[in-house]
Amino acid sequence: MYTEKVMDHFSNPRNMGEIENASGVGTVGNAKCGDIMRMYLDIDENGVIKDCKFKTFGCGAAVATSSMATELVKGKTVQEALQVTNKTVMEALDGLPPVKVHCSLLAEEAIHAALWDYAEKNNIKIEGLSKPKEDIHEEEKEPEY
Amino acid sequence: MYTEKVMDHFSNPRNMGEIENASGVGTVGNAKCGDIMRMYLDIDENGVIKDCKFKTFGCGAAVATSSMATELVKGKTVQEALQVTNKTVMEALDGLPPVKVHCSLLAEEAIHAALWDYAEKNNIKIEGLSKPKEDIHEEEKEPEY
Amino acid sequence: MEKKIYLDNAATTKTRPEVVEAMLPYFTEKFGNPSSIYEFASQNKKAVDEARGIIAKALGAEISEIYFTGGGTESDNWALKATADAYASKGNHIITSKIEHHAILHTCEYLEKHGYEVTYVDVNENGIIKLDQLKKAIRPTTILISIMFANNEIGTIQPIKEIGQIAKEHNILFHTDAVQAFGQLPIDVNEMGIDLLSASAHKLHGPKGIGCLYIRKGAKLRSLIHGGAQERQRRAGTENVPGIVGFGKAVEIALETMEERKEKQIQLRERLIKRVMAEVPYTRVNGDRMKRLPNNVNFSFQFIEGESLLIMLDMNNICASSGSACTSGSLDPSHVLLAIGLPHEIAHGSLRITLSDENTEEEIDYTVDKIKEIVNKLRQMSPLYEDYLRGSRQK
Amino acid sequence: MEKKIYLDNAATTKTRPEVVEAMLPYFTEKFGNPSSIYEFASQNKKAVDEARGIIAKALGAEISEIYFTGGGTESDNWALKATADAYASKGNHIITSKIEHHAILHTCEYLEKHGYEVTYVDVNENGIIKLDQLKKAIRPTTILISIMFANNEIGTIQPIKEIGQIAKEHNILFHTDAVQAFGQLPIDVNEMGIDLLSASAHKLHGPKGIGCLYIRKGAKLRSLIHGGAQERQRRAGTENVPGIVGFGKAVEIALETMEERKEKQIQLRERLIKRVMAEVPYTRVNGDRMKRLPNNVNFSFQFIEGESLLIMLDMNNICASSGSACTSGSLDPSHVLLAIGLPHEIAHGSLRITLSDENTEEEIDYTVDKIKEIVNKLRQMSPLYEDYLRGSRQK
Numbered sequence A, B: 001m002y003t004e005k006v007m008d009h010f011s012n013p014r015n016m017g018e019i020e021n022a023s024g025v026g027t028v029g030n031a032k033c034g035d036i037m038r039m040y041l042d043i044d045e046n047g048v049i050k051d052c053k054f055k056t057f058g059c060g061a062a063v064a065t066s067s068m069a070t071e072l073v074k075g076k077t078v079q080e081a082l083q084v085t086n087k088t089v090m091e092a093l094d095g096l097p098p099v100k101v102h103c104s105l106l107a108e109e110a111i112h113a114a115l116w117d118y119a120e121k122n123n124i125k126i127e128g129l130s131k132p133k134e135d136i137h138e139e140e141k142e143p144e145y
Numbered sequence C, D: 001m002e003k004k005i006y007l008d009n010a011a012t013t014k015t016r017p018e019v020v021e022a023m024l025p026y027f028t029e030k031f032g033n034p035s036s037i038y039e040f041a042s043q044n045k046k047a048v049d050e051a052r053g054i055i056a057k058a059l060g061a062e063i064s065e066i067y068f069t070g071g072g073t074e075s076d077n078w079a080l081k082a083t084a085d086a087y088a089s090k091g092n093h094i095i096t097s098k099i100e101h102h103a104i105l106h107t108c109e110y111l112e113k114h115g116y117e118v119t120y121v122d123v124n125e126n127g128i129i130k131l132d133q134l135k136k137a138i139r140p141t142t143i144l145i146s147i148m149f150a151n152n153e154i155g156t157i158q159p160i161k162e163i164g165q166i167a168k169e170h171n172i173l174f175h176t177d178a179v180q181a182f183g184q185l186p187i188d189v190n191e192m193g194i195d196l197l198s199a200s201a202h203k204l205h206g207p208k209g210i211g212c213l214y215i216r217k218g219a220k221l222r223s224l225i226h227g228g229a230q231e232r233q234r235r236a237g238t239e240n241v242p243g244i245v246g247f248g249k250a251v252e253i254a255l256e257t258m259e260e261r262k263e264k265q266i267q268l269r270e271r272l273i274k275r276v277m278a279e280v281p282y283t284r285v286n287g288d289r290m291k292r293l294p295n296n297v298n299f300s301f302q303f304i305e306g307e308s309l310l311i312m313l314d315m316n317n318i319c320a321s322s323g324s325a326c327t328s329g330s331l332d333p334s335h336v337l338l339a340i341g342l343p344h345e346i347a348h349g350s351l352r353i354t355l356s357d358e359n360t361e362e363e364i365d366y367t368v369d370k371i372k373e374i375v376n377k378l379r380q381m382s383p384l385y386e387d388y389l390r391g392s393r394q395k
């Protein structure tokens, strides 16, 4: 069901873990739907993402997209990181099954949430970044049968 | 589906044929339902059935019951022949499948019809024999599904 | 003859050894449930989709338009009931024919009891549907036309493309029961304007208990069998993987050998017809002589009854049928033979012979000899024949 | 381990070699249609009736009360829809439970859309149906109670005899989905007051695509699949003879080996539970500890998600499930785990292990080792576990 790349990132996740005193931390998703992603960013004074780590509760695709997302934003500037969309993540993984596309959206949102946290902590405004939804406890609509 | 006895009487029917100038001839059944039986009786002056022959258009059971019926009435008096019921015929054949029970009834009726013809021709009344139904062209109700 | 001569391939066929071979691994080695997540089961999902692809290609359909079922009867039930359900707001009228299989006719009766109206179109004396009558039967409330591709008793092939066109012109769904035709005749659902098509594996040397329904993309059919999310949520129940694989293999072989089998069977069929018609008097061939399945012959022998004939053929090791297999236990004469206008007593005296590519000239010749012998014997026994002869003598 | 460890026998089972052996002749040598009249086919009719007899005996039923279907899902659909149809004049209310298989639940949804009312009775935290609630749910219009014999996810065995009694007292038909129980537990339809019972061959080492419905004599169920006169005119379609023969053989073996398998499986099951509970913290066993199928274990591991666990087990050659196979592609947490009161995030972290008599202690021990390793790895990755540890540290 998953591509080789997904399986690779799932079984050997890159950048899994926490960053102590991270510049920004973002958590998205909710336990009801079975996916929670948390991203830690270490951003230097030039706005370059020096390190990025994640923790994820979720399916294989959720882990793999988190892992890939960290790889994609690492070394990038904040502005460049904003260009990393769910599509970028999916393509980098050679695709996802249709029912798992939402995982890649979650990965995008998790980066945005961490960037938002960083911006708030540093009292700056990041062009093109809006406040992430606080959906960790949000009720989601059950998928229709 | 049929017993050995039925198969025997079907493949080697006894007394198949016609009797020229028979004492009585009876035909019952109808082509619509797929069964027609004709019985010929040769009855002597003492009322003993000296010979009996049949012709049948119909299924295996129809042929076998006709054959068995001729065997059963041959040598009997008219009164004894009246005791040969469809049950007698069925038992003598070691039974019939439920959907084929009507064939044995037809055999009984065919004998009765031939006896009636004999009685009419000779202007006598046979105790216990009533006029057979003329159902050769009668419309039968389609079986319910 | 010592060997069994099997001439009842419209009732069911022998599963080809290659088909059984293809199925076997899926019982014991690769037995997983295709819906399971692990690698071990994904090979089964793949096998199912391969079979689906083969069948889709054989019909000129897309792979996502093929849905597996438990057989032709289920496919027919599904097509009719689920269309009726899904399109109830559009109308309640269905058009079918008088010579459909019971899987269609009894489903129509069921629908009639549940508020639907059904028109049963006549066929002509050759067993071909009356297209003008079909056209006239169309109402604004007509939601479905269901006409079989080829008849199971008399083998007649219906003008499917023309019906497809009529249905399209009136924006009505068109279902065809192709259980007898699939594997014997070329079918292209797009070219023929077919929206729904039923097929069954055991009629084309595949296993019993597996069939499929082709559903054109966009037809909003409901489910007949509710439950798990199998078959894209449209037909629930754990997939019969070995059956599906066997169905695929059987279709593959049927397609490859279609032309060759057709030629051989037509040749045998014509030999059979020619000899019987020449050697057995008071006999007719039922159904159109040209527009018929390559493997089907249907005779009526006057003055005799079919079951007796069948049993006597059986005693000579010949397997044949006197109507559809399902009804051979019944007392009714075949509704198909009545629909082409045969009187009851002649309908009762019918014999259906349906060939496979395994039959030989020798078998056919032996069968003709036996038919001749037996028909003669039964006529000697028949009061109808006696009456007929007496009548001729009196003339 | 090199060898595949198959621990998903509730999803489907390997067809036993003896079963395949029994089926084989009916594909190629004895391929006739049981409805045909000739000798060649009557052996198939006999084979079908022998299988019917085996299954009838296994259920304490009469041979004429067993009807073959295309699987457990069809049996469930038939039981519910045809009862609803046949008893519509008596009432329109059906009682079932919250933990039924989707074959029941989605059929109930269908019926709700067609004018029927359905009460879904709760289960307690052990997954056993609340009998008092069931009793209270009964109305004058109740025509059917359908409660599964044993649950497919958490393995709980329901108080069938008690439900049978309640149904009888109120003159209501009682259907049970015994797809998981048949072959594992002794069943007697008369002693237990069961009027209708669904079973499926592939759950007891028989082939896929064949099942049966027991219908008590006198229950006036309509047909679900209309057509030919097969199965005493109640279930149309050419009989799947090899499938039926295989089903019979599988039931025969299941009955013979039931006690032995039960002992072995309970021993393995308890070893598995004991070790996991001792070695993996923050874990629970779902479903009643005693009233459960001999082969079923269902764990919830806090802080982790089931699919990840399954894939990692798969990478270690272990096949298991995190809910019913049909829904493992879905995002919903299991409706059964929610019904026993688990919060969503814990329901998401469940693992179902279902044994067969081929599993060994070695396999179980290896599996426990892997579970331990993987659960640990996934928890290291889990933000929920991180939060939990932080929370505990702060306390």
Ligand SMILES: Cc1ncc(COP(=O)(O)O)c(C=O)c1O
Binding pocket: C010, C071, C072, C073, C074, C076, C101, C103, C148, C150, C151, C152, C177, C179, C180, C200, C201, C202, C209, C211, D236, D237, D238, D239
């Ligand atoms: C034309 C036609 N339709 C439907 C069927 C039913 O198919 P099955 O027996 O596979 O259910 C048959 C065969 O019996 C058939 O000949």
Ligand SMILES: Cc1ncc(COP(=O)(O)O)c(C=O)c1O
Binding pocket: C236, C237, C238, C239, D010, D071, D072, D073, D074, D076, D101, D103, D148, D150, D151, D152, D177, D179, D180, D200, D201, D202, D209, D211
């Ligand atoms: C309890 C229960 N009922 C019904 C079914 C459906 O059976 P089948 O897949 O044979 O249609 C299953 C298995 O999937 C089951 O576990």
